[in-house]
Amino acid sequence: MKLLKGKWSNITVPVLSVALGLLVGGIIMLVSGYNPLVAYAALFNGIFSNSYVLGETIRQMTPLILSGLAVAFAFRTGLFNIGVEGQLLVGWLASVYVGLQFDGLSPIVHIPLAVLAAAVAGAMWAFVPGFLKAKYHVHEVITTIMMNYVALHVVNAIIRTYLLAPGERTDQINQSASLQSSFLQTITDFSRLHYGFVVAIIGAIIMWFLLWKTTTGYELRSVGFNKYASEYAGINVQRNIILSMVISGAFAGAAGAMEGLGTYGYMTVMADFTGVGFDGIAVALLGANSAFGVVLASALFGGLKIGALNMQSVAQVPTQLVEIVIAMIIFFVASSYLIHWISNRVNKRGKI
Amino acid sequence: MDFMQILQLVIPAAIFSAAPLIFTALGGVFSERSGVVNIGLEGLMLMGAFTGALFTILGEQWGMGAASPWFSLIVAIIVGMLFSLLHAVASISFKADQVVSGVALNFLAAGLAIFLVKKIFDAGQTPIIQERIYKTDVPLLSDIPFIGPLFFSSAYYTSYIAIALAFVVWWILFKTPFGLRLRSVGEHPMAADTMGINVTKMRYVAVMLSGGFAGLGGAVYATSIAGNFSHATISGQGFMALAAMIFGKWHPLGAMGAALFFGLAQSLSITGQQIPGLKEIPEVYLLISPYVLTILALAGLVGRADAPKAIGQPYEKGKR
Numbered sequence: 001m002k003l004l005k006g007k008w009s010n011i012t013v014p015v016l017s018v019a020l021g022l023l024v025g026g027i028i029m030l031v032s033g034y035n036p037l038v039a040y041a042a043l044f045n046g047i048f049s050n051s052y053v054l055g056e057t058i059r060q061m062t063p064l065i066l067s068g069l070a071v072a073f074a075f076r077t078g079l080f081n082i083g084v085e086g087q088l089l090v091g092w093l094a095s096v097y098v099g100l101q102f103d104g105l106s107p108i109v110h111i112p113l114a115v116l117a118a119a120v121a122g123a124m125w126a127f128v129p130g131f132l133k134a135k136y137h138v139h140e141v142i143t144t145i146m147m148n149y150v151a152l153h154v155v156n157a158i159i160r161t162y163l164l165a166p167g168e169r170t171d172q173i174n175q176s177a178s179l180q181s182s183f184l185q186t187i188t189d190f191s192r193l194h195y196g197f198v199v200a201i202i203g204a205i206i207m208w209f210l211l212w213k214t215t216t217g218y219e220l221r222s223v224g225f226n227k228y229a230s231e232y233a234g235i236n237v238q239r240n241i242i243l244s245m246v247i248s249g250a251f252a253g254a255a256g257a258m259e260g261l262g263t264y265g266y267m268t269v270m271a272d273f274t275g276v277g278f279d280g281i282a283v284a285l286l287g288a289n290s291a292f293g294v295v296l297a298s299a300l301f302g303g304l305k306i307g308a309l310n311m312q313s314v315a316q317v318p319t320q321l322v323e324i325v326i327a328m329i330i331f332f333v334a335s336s337y338l339i340h341w342i343s344n345r346v347n348k349r350g351k352i
Numbered sequence: 353m354d355f356m357q358i359l360q361l362v363i364p365a366a367i368f369s370a371a372p373l374i375f376t377a378l379g380g381v382f383s384e385r386s387g388v389v390n391i392g393l394e395g396l397m398l399m400g401a402f403t404g405a406l407f408t409i410l411g412e413q414w415g416m417g418a419a420s421p422w423f424s425l426i427v428a429i430i431v432g433m434l435f436s437l438l439h440a441v442a443s444i445s446f447k448a449d450q451v452v453s454g455v456a457l458n459f460l461a462a463g464l465a466i467f468l469v470k471k472i473f474d475a476g477q478t479p480i481i482q483e484r485i486y487k488t489d490v491p492l493l494s495d496i497p498f499i500g501p502l503f504f505s506s507a508y509y510t511s512y513i514a515i516a517l518a519f520v521v522w523w524i525l526f527k528t529p530f531g532l533r534l535r536s537v538g539e540h541p542m543a544a545d546t547m548g549i550n551v552t553k554m555r556y557v558a559v560m561l562s563g564g565f566a567g568l569g570g571a572v573y574a575t576s577i578a579g580n581f582s583h584a585t586i587s588g589q590g591f592m593a594l595a596a597m598i599f600g601k602w603h604p605l606g607a608m609g610a611a612l613f614f615g616l617a618q619s620l621s622i623t624g625q626q627i628p629g630l631k632e633i634p635e636v637y638l639l640i641s642p643y644v645l646t647i648l649a650l651a652g653l654v655g656r657a658d659a660p661k662a663i664g665q666p667y668e669k670g671k672r
Contacts, residue, residue, distance in 0.1 A: 032471050080451055082391075128647075138650040139659070141391070141451050142598060145591050146643035157636035272587045281455050318470040323463025330456035331438070334448035341446075 010288045013339055017286070017332035018300065025325040029317060039315040043322075046310025047303040053310070055188025058197050059263060061295075061302035063088070065200040066255035067280030068287060068294040069207050070122075070248045074140075075289045076211060077244035078224040083129060083144025084252040085277025086151030087122035089270065091253025093155050094121035095260035096267045097163070099173030110176040115199060115257045122253020123246045125151060130245025134238035140245070148273065156269050169268040179262040194262035201295070203251060208291040210247070220244050252277065282326055285333050301326060360501055361623050362616065367503070367511045370615025372397070372573040374514035376593035377600065377607040378521045379432075379565025384602055385525065386558030387538035387662040391454030392439050393566045394590025395461030399435045400570025402465040403428040405581035406472070408481040408574075420483045421575040425568060432567015433560045435461070440559040444552055447666035458590075466583050477582030485510055485576040510572045518608035525604060534558055538660035541667040551667045569593065595646040602660060614642040 026036035047057055067084045074081035081087075095118035102110060129143035163170040179194040211217040222230045223240045231237050255276060260267055283301055287293030304326065308319040332339070376397050383390040390396075407427045411420025438460070442453040469478055485508055493504040525531035536544040537554040545551050570586060578585045596614055600606025621638035 028467075032467075082451070082455070132647070132651050136651045138647075141389070142594070142650060143647050145391075146595060146647050149588060149591065149643045150640045153636050153639040157634060161634075272584060278455065278459070281452070282459070285452060318467050320463040320467040320470065323459055324467060327456050327460035327463055330452065330459065331442055331448070334452040334456060335442050335446035337448065338446045 010290075010293075013336045014286050014288065014293075014297070014333060016339055017329050017336075020332045021325045021329035024328045025321055028324060029321065034315060034317045039311050039317045039321070042314035043304070043307040043311040045314075046307035049310075050189065051187065052189035052191045053306055055184070055191030055193035057299075057303045057306045059191065059193045060306050061298045062194075062196040062200045062262065063255040063258040063276045064279055064283055064298040064302050065197075065295055066203050066251050066258060067276050068283030068298055069203055069280075069291065070251035070255065070277075071280045071284035072287060072289040072291075072294050073207055073211075073251060074244055074248040075284055076224050077220045077240060078227070079130075079133070079241065079244055079248070080141050081126065081129075081144055081245065081248045081252070082141055082281065083126060083147045083249075083277075084255070084280045085273045085275075086144070086148035087125045087249045087252035088256040088259075088274065088277045089151045089155045090125045091118035091122040091256030092260040092267050093158065093256070094118045094253065095177075095257035096170055096173055099177035099261055099265075100163070100171060101174075102176075103174055105174075105176050107176045107178075110174070111179065111261065114173075114177045114261055115254055118253040118257035118260065119250040120253065122249040122251070122256065124249070126245045126249020126252065127242065130242040130249075133245070134241040148277075152270060152273065155267075159267060159269050163267075165266075167268075170266045172266050173261065177261055178265055179258070180265065192263055194258075196258040196262035199254065199258065203254060204291040204295050207251070207294075211291075216243070252280075255280070279326070282330050285330055356501075362619055363503070364507055365619035365623055366612060366616035368508060368615070369577070369618045370612045371508065371511040371514040372569040372577070372589060373593045373596050373611035373614060374518060374608050375569030375572060376566045376590060377596040377611050378514075378518060378604055379562035379569065380594055380597040381521065381525070381600075381602060381604050381607055382534070382558045382565065383562035384597065384663055385538045385660055386534050386555045387541060387660055387665065387667070388440075388443060388555055388559050389450040389454060389664050390439065390559070390562050391451050391594070392436070392457030392461075392590075393454075393562070393594050394586065394588070395454075395458035396432050396436055396563050396566035397570035397573070397590040397593070398458075398461040398465055398586040400428040400432050400567030401574040401578065401586050402469065402478075402570075402581050403431040403567065404571025404574035405478045405481060405578075405585075406468075408483060409478060412482055416483075418483050421481070421485045424575060425571045428567040428571030429564040430567075432563040432565070432570070434563070435567070436559050436563025437556075439563075440556050443666065444555045444559070447668070450664055450666075462583070465581070469581065478580045480580045481575065484579060485572070508576050510576055514572075515608060518604050521604040535660070537667075538662055541662050541665075545667070545669065555667075566590065566593070592642055595642055598659075599642075599646045599649050601649075601658070617641045 029036040029039055046053055067088060070084045071081055095114045098114040098117040125147060129140045129147060132138040132143055133140045159170055165171040179196045181195055184193045211221060219235045220240050222235055223237050227237050279301060283294055283297040287297035304322045308322040311317050312319050376393055380390055380393055404424045407424035408420045411423045416423055439453050439457050442448040443450040487508055490504040493500060533549045534554055537551050541551045574581050574585060592614055596610040597607045599610035617638050621635050
């Protein structure tokens with residue numbers, strides 16, 4: 001039981017939670033008359049069996065990594081950014097807008113410009129809750145949720161008013177802003193894999209560097225541990241709260257750019273949220289708010305979502321089973337108190 | 353179009369679309385007043401809507417006729433209460449972060465409801481229900497001039513139940529010992545514990561009440577507004593109810609007022625096209641108004657909204 005104490009618990013709690021989550025999923029399948037072994041085998045094959053699904057899994061991971069980083073970054077400063085979804089939407093729109101402009105620009109300039117625009121848009125959207133939290137002590141959870149819906153309606157209105165093309169969507173962005181690559185598509189049997197994963201990995205490295213190698217990161221983490229002590233030590237808490245939300249929003253906006261410049265190349269009028277932002281919460285939790293953990297957790301969740309398609313076609317299990325499994329994983333990670341409590345119990349008995 | 357006609361168009365529509373929000377917001381009041389954040393209202397409403405549609409269809413098959421939707425409402429309350437137990441166990445007993453647990457509840461509800469719909473109906477949505485809760489003119493009251501046509505004609509009984517319940521909840525929370533205990537647990541759990549109030553039990557009861565109310569809200573939505581259940585049936589109503597609760601300053605009557613107001617904004621965004629003067633205002637302003645107003649209320653620009661003191665904190669005995 002040494003594994004559940006200290007630094008090991010960062011690894012064992014998520015692993016145990018995933019195992020328990022899959023177990024609950026298996027029980028649900030058993031109860032509703034499916035064969036869990038067949039289903040999970042199909043799920044596994046649906047992630048790894050060929051280059052196409054592997055390409056799709058990496059594509060699915062890409063925005064998840066960035067939205068997970070967004071949630072995790074805010075968590076480090078003690079903030080809960082549920083607004084990733086909205087920040088992602090404004091980022092998506094901004095990236096597509098820049099992608100539609102500047103005909104004939106070199107991709108080396110155009111792509112970074114579009115990603116940057118998305119990050120700035122997301123950052124601005126996250127600034128509002130950050131500012132309200134810092135100045136008026138308004139709980140960021142509520143404001144970010146409200147900002148999500150404002151984003152959804154405003155983005156739709158902007159597309160309808162200014163950017164509408166046939167099919168309730170914008171036009172296709174210029175080729176020079178696109179992250180899509182025929183090379184990547186060819187080697188993965190024509191999956192929708194695009195160069196966005198490079199951006200996502202760079203994002204993870206930026207988060208790690210910012211948090212652990214800079215003074216700013218030190219201050220941000222310090223505020224997350226204890227606001228009052230940080231204040232006492234001369235750290236400007238208000239500034240750091242706003243900064244944390246803004247950086248978090250920038251990651252979220254970049255996640256939107258992955259959809260806008262990579263997977264789709266345009267934006268549609270959204271009837272509902274993408275879900276990527278909410279999944280980011282799950283990713284950050286499972287990844288224990290570390291950059292590396294977020295990448296691993298995105299691989300798991302991205303894989304589960306792509307594998308679910310094969311599971312449905314082979315074992316007829318609805319893809320929603322994966323959502324149930326993910327929800328249970330979050331419950332178990334969040335209830336790590338339970339896991340620690342059990343381990344303590346077992347420990348005591350072991351001693352007697 | 354004269355003014356009376358406009359009112360007749362807008363007010364019943366507002367009351368109609370507010371009913372599910374009122375139920376759910378009242379549930380939120382219970383939970384949050386006891387100190388437990390309930391972001392899971394959305395998911396609870398979703399399960400309620402699913403149950404509402406499913407059991408109306410079952411009720412029709414079992415020959416319950418026009419009573420089927422009402423039967424489904426009762427089942428939805430029970431399902432909502434049971435489903436909210438997950439949130440209660442995780443956030444009260446296992447001391448999970450209440451927001452995280454609520455988010456997980458939303459995920460679970462979305463996955464589980466559609467999973468079950470696919471399993472039961474072998475399709476992405478339930479069939480359209482036959483026995484809906486229909487509009488009726490309230491006998492006698494609808495004959496009153498002016499007020500009658502506005503408030504008592506072509507209305508749904510569920511709307512009146514919602515408004516009446518708001519007063520009942522107010523009475524329970526502010527005029528009964530139970531309400532006092534519930535609020536004290538949300539303001540200062542340690543003091544409450546010292547006075548012999550079982551904090552854990554009170555919070556469980558409050559969360560389950562919120563589950564019952566939100567389940568009812570969802571089922572009312574499915575049986576009166578939507579008419580069936582699909583993945584798009586509940587998309588944001590739970591969060592809007594949460595907004596109504598906050599805009600109403602965690603007070604049952606305030607929450608009802610806010611829900612009615614949000615209902616008005618929603619109905620204006622739909623019927624606005626028929627009203628002269630409103631045609632020029634882009635729909636988006638009406639759509640975002642509930643959320644913007646809630647943010648402004650929280651920032652203290654539209655009356656200060658303060659949450660219960662102990663909200664979001666798990667209670668640990670003996671911890672200072």
